[in-house]
Amino acid sequence: MKSQGNDPRFPVFIADEGLNFKKHVFDDPKVLGRQLIEAADGHPVDEHVAIAILPNGDFEDIRLDESYDLRGRGAEKVLVARTDRVFKFKIDDKDLEWPRACISGFVLRKLADLPENYNLWQEIPGQQDRKIADSDVINLDAKGVERFISLIDQTTEGDTLPSFDQTFLVDHGYQFDVVQEGRETGIILKSLDLPEGKFNEEAADILVLLPAGYPDCAPDMFYASPHLTLASGQVPKACTVQYNYAGRVWQRWSRHNNAWRPGIDGLRTMVARIKTALAEARP
Structure with a gap:
């Protein structure tokens, strides 16, 4: 210098x-x-x-x-x-050791042998996971074993989706898009299977809008495309309002979320509630 x-x-x-x-x-x-x-x-x-x-x-x-x-x-x-100690940490399912208390994101990526289109995230219990940049320096001497996960970068506008949500969606085989429109971030679950014989469609895209404080704040309601009617031809209760987002017209399913546990709930919770709402839909 x-x-x-x-x-x-x-x-x-x-x-x-x-x-x-x-x-x-x-x-x-x-x-x-x-x-x-x-x-x-x-x-x-x-x-x-x-x-x-x-x-x-x-x-x-x-x-x-x-x-x-x-x-x-x-x-x-x-x-x-x-240099007289080793520090243990995990990347995905691999148990690794490093002879120093500190390690850079660049070295972590080299140890994980990540493809260029993958990002490395540090798991932080009770908080949103942290994306690791090459220039970051991480302290491995903190209490407990530091854990890192590698995830393919599927976001379209920055890092709007926490890594634990990405892990859930990828591990469960969901196809999804992350869409940024203005200040709103939307997660589109593509071709979600619907309860057999219940609706006029066998599958639909489902939109979840993430609030600014997510994952500490809960998403409210969800949206379907195309518009769904019951097999009887009737519109499900509280599903008559249209909503424009990402160049498409969505059917709003007014299902309010009154219970949310920051640090625990996420898209896993929301997907379960969506499936329940679809299964229990009535005129």
């Missing part, structure tokens, strides 16, 4: 295993790995490693007596960590 202003010295941010970064300044642009470790109070020095965190998220080891040039490398951050 180049010096700033009139200061001829060379700064670098050094993190401990808790990912706490502290600015250090060196007079010489070339420093040894052991100097970086000593600056971070890593003792004994030979039980620690210095690791440059590159802009693309990759890690580069700096040997104890290796001269490392702080100029023009683009590596403004260095991690100092002990």
Whole structure:
């Protein structure tokens, strides 16, 4: 990293295993790995490693007596960590270990051997899962075993669908689209099978609109296309209103959701309620 202003010295941010970064300044642009470790109070020095965190998220080891040039490398951050422990974590169903408390998203992707069209997500109990970027640095020393899942990127406008919802839909064989229109995000379940002999159609597309606070806030109602009538020709109760979305006219099924458990409920819950509403539909 180049010096700033009139200061001829060379700064670098050094993190401990808790990912706490502290600015250090060196007079010489070339420093040894052991100097970086000593600056971070890593003792004994030979039980620690210095690791440059590159802009693309990759890690580069700096040997104890290796001269490392702080100029023009683009590596403004260095991690100092002990090497006498292993840290366990899971990617999908694989149990993996890493010799340092910190790992980058780039390295996680390499370990998982992910195709380019897959994203990596960190499971966070009780909260929306976090999408991992290559440049992210994750602390593996937190309580419990860190868990990551890989999912194909099926969203059309950003990361609007939590990974646990994607996992549910993919694992259960649902075909779906994520559509962004204005401020509304819609999940379209494609060709959902309907109860046999109950309606004028055997299958229909079902639209669920996600509120701004989802998954902490519950979706309300759902929508069908094409319009459904019962086998008798009658329209199901509370299904007479039309709704325009994504260039299509949908039949609104007014089924309000009065119970929702943040951190527990999601599309799994909503799909179950939709199936129940369809099965119990009456004039």
